[in-house]
Amino acid sequence: MNPHDAVSHTRQGQPVEPGRPRWARVAESFIEALIRLCGVSAVVFVLAIFLFVFREAAPVVWSGKVNLAEFLGSIEWYPTSAVKVRYGALALIVGSISVTLVAMAVAVPFGLGAAVFVSEFCGPRIPETLKIVIELLAAIPSVVWGFVGMTVISPLLVRYAGAPIGVNLLNGGLILALMSVPIIVSIGEDALKAVPDSYREAALALGATRWQVVWRVLLPAARNGLLAAVLLGVGRAIGETMAVLMATGHAVQIPHGLLDSVRTLTANIAAELGEAPVGSDHYRVLFLMGVLLFLITFVVNLAADLVVRGIRKR
Amino acid sequence: MRPRPRLKALLPSVAAALVLAGLAAGCGPRPQTPAGTPLKVIQNKGSDTMVNLAQAWAEAYRKVRPDVSVEVSGGGSGVGIAALMRGAVDIANSSRDLKPRELEEARAATGKEVHWYIVGFDALAVYVHPSNPLEEITLEQLEEIYAEGGRITRWSDLGVQMPEPRFDRIIRISRQSSSGTYEFFREHALRNRDFKLGSNDMNGSKEVVELVATTPGAIGYSGMGYATPRVKMLRVARKKGEPAYAPTMENTVTRRYPIARSLLMCVLGEPEGEIKAYLDWVRSDAGQQLVEDNGFVPIPPTERTRPMPMTPTP
Numbered sequence: 001m002n003p004h005d006a007v008s009h010t011r012q013g014q015p016v017e018p019g020r021p022r023w024a025r026v027a028e029s030f031i032e033a034l035i036r037l038c039g040v041s042a043v044v045f046v047l048a049i050f051l052f053v054f055r056e057a058a059p060v061v062w063s064g065k066v067n068l069a070e071f072l073g074s075i076e077w078y079p080t081s082a083v084k085v086r087y088g089a090l091a092l093i094v095g096s097i098s099v100t101l102v103a104m105a106v107a108v109p110f111g112l113g114a115a116v117f118v119s120e121f122c123g124p125r126i127p128e129t130l131k132i133v134i135e136l137l138a139a140i141p142s143v144v145w146g147f148v149g150m151t152v153i154s155p156l157l158v159r160y161a162g163a164p165i166g167v168n169l170l171n172g173g174l175i176l177a178l179m180s181v182p183i184i185v186s187i188g189e190d191a192l193k194a195v196p197d198s199y200r201e202a203a204l205a206l207g208a209t210r211w212q213v214v215w216r217v218l219l220p221a222a223r224n225g226l227l228a229a230v231l232l233g234v235g236r237a238i239g240e241t242m243a244v245l246m247a248t249g250h251a252v253q254i255p256h257g258l259l260d261s262v263r264t265l266t267a268n269i270a271a272e273l274g275e276a277p278v279g280s281d282h283y284r285v286l287f288l289m290g291v292l293l294f295l296i297t298f299v300v301n302l303a304a305d306l307v308v309r310g311i312r313k314r
Numbered sequence: 315m316r317p318r319p320r321l322k323a324l325l326p327s328v329a330a331a332l333v334l335a336g337l338a339a340g341c342g343p344r345p346q347t348p349a350g351t352p353l354k355v356i357q358n359k360g361s362d363t364m365v366n367l368a369q370a371w372a373e374a375y376r377k378v379r380p381d382v383s384v385e386v387s388g389g390g391s392g393v394g395i396a397a398l399m400r401g402a403v404d405i406a407n408s409s410r411d412l413k414p415r416e417l418e419e420a421r422a423a424t425g426k427e428v429h430w431y432i433v434g435f436d437a438l439a440v441y442v443h444p445s446n447p448l449e450e451i452t453l454e455q456l457e458e459i460y461a462e463g464g465r466i467t468r469w470s471d472l473g474v475q476m477p478e479p480r481f482d483r484i485i486r487i488s489r490q491s492s493s494g495t496y497e498f499f500r501e502h503a504l505r506n507r508d509f510k511l512g513s514n515d516m517n518g519s520k521e522v523v524e525l526v527a528t529t530p531g532a533i534g535y536s537g538m539g540y541a542t543p544r545v546k547m548l549r550v551a552r553k554k555g556e557p558a559y560a561p562t563m564e565n566t567v568t569r570r571y572p573i574a575r576s577l578l579m580c581v582l583g584e585p586e587g588e589i590k591a592y593l594d595w596v597r598s599d600a601g602q603q604l605v606e607d608n609g610f611v612p613i614p615p616t617e618r619t620r621p622m623p624m625t626p627t628p
Binding site for chain 2: 271
């Protein structure tokens with residue numbers, strides 16, 4: 001488990017092998033350094049990206065050109081107005097959160113249900129096939145999902161759900177649900193598999209039905225792992241860009257129902273950053289949104305990580 | 315726990331996308347130079363609306379004159395004109411008329427007059443769904459529909475009975491705020507007022523038309539070149555009671571169609587040498603064919619390869 005133990009072990013082990021040539025030892029230390037660099041680089045990259053995004057965003061806040069209260073509390077997003085430029089991101093924040101909530105409302109029951117089925121109710125051969133198919137879902141590029149939302153789900157919503165416009169909150173939520181289900185299933189299934197068989201055996205020996213075993217024993221026992229699965233699904237949904245850009249309709253407004261169009265923070269950055277003049281207020285405000293997103297995904301991932309660590313300790 | 319690394323990877327990739335988008339804003343594609351040939355380079359910058367057309371010209375011109383390379387970049391009409399005054403580019407593209415202030419600044423900064431040439435026309439068509447009974451609209455009505463505080467929100471406000479009542483709400487399709495088409499529409503249809511919040515802001519001219527085609531209650535604006543059989547173009551009148559004109563090539567050239575604009579190429583002083591040759595070629599039949607291929611309106615044959623009178627247009 002602990003990488004430091006493994007390293008010291010090999011070092012202690014070296015003198016025990018007198019027949020090893022010198023070049024092998026040199027090569028080994030070189031490769032060791034390389035692997036260490038790979039490990040450290042991930043941390044460096046994340047920090048560097050955060051610093052870069054923060055540095056690009058900071059001047060607009062320090063200079064007082066953008067009021068943080070207005071940024072977080074106003075829905076008026078007019079970054080290129082000819083009359084009065086306003087940077088209110090509330091509608092975009094609400095957009096991101098609402099799409100994620102709709103996605104989770106669909107993905108959590110389906111994902112956890114599939115995880116319970118794969119881990120508890122399947123015959124011996126089906127789980128492998130099922131897992132491969134579910135993981136294939138995760139491999140579909142997000143732009144393809146966006147395409148499905150625009151060309152398949154959108155006309156269906158107009159025809160059958162009575163939607164005035166097909167690209168809306170529900171469409172984006174469904175697409176995101178499909179994208180986060182595979183994550184919830186694989187991690188949820190791992191969490192259920194990690195529950196010791198003795199729990200199941202004890203419950204069955206006491207005369208519990210299979211339903212009672214799942215509901216009263218397995219779900220409480222795997223609670224942390226399942227929560228982590230859901231949180232990672234949330235992280236996936238809130239950070240997704242291309243699919244929501246295409247499927248949500250990209251309209252700055254607070255949605256009043258499932259059939260209203262919304263715009264998310266990610267989609268807004270993707271749509272506007274390319275053409276905002278570098279160094280302008282608009283450009284910096286978009287980076288400020290990046291900081292906000294970074295903080296949201298960071299908190300979600302951290303929460304998931306802490307929860308998973310909680311499981312390992314037990 | 316297999317999918318976890320994938321999720322962790324998502325986080326930096328979102329940020330990396332931000333970085334890439336930032337970089338992409340700074341650099342345009344450069345034409346490759348065949349080794350050993352001395353090249354005369356013409357720098358061409360400006361309007362985003364014209365950038366595809368300008369690229370097409372530059373590419374075609376390489377076949378005509380392999381010893382001349384035209385380097386094209388976007389940024390917006392104003393950016394192009396500013397670069398022309400600084401002497402950073404030879405030709406500035408503009409999809410709007412030059413402002414008197416810009417002409418004066420150029421005179422003061424360089425001591426030379428800005429000369430401009432009309433190289434094509436563009437008409438913004440107003441699109442609705444074919445099932446919409448509306449046939450014509452006035453600029454005032456467009457302003458009431460699109461502008462912040464405008465009172466028209468339903469098709470019945472325009473006296474139109476939609477086939478189904480749920481399509482009565484007007485779905486406003488617009489462009490992302492950095493688009494030149496958005497700015498042109500704002501300036502000429504909304505008299506520079508801001509757009510109402512909650513419009514669906516698409517990322518391309520084609521997307522606007524496609525969304526209108528699948529949304530019965532929608533209205534959208536886009537270049538006339540993007541028309542398809544699945545949408546209907548409205549005739550547009552300047553004022554109530556005045557005749558409405560369809561966005562045809564003829565009505566565009568004569569400026570009877572109210573939301574039409576000239577596409578300009580601007581140079582400092584009388585053009586000479588290679589720059590004059592290029593401008594002449596752009597305004598020849600070969601160059602104008604590309605204007606038509608790119609969905610714009612070419613200049614009439616009688617006006618090709620002949621300089622415009624040098625008076626500022628109002």
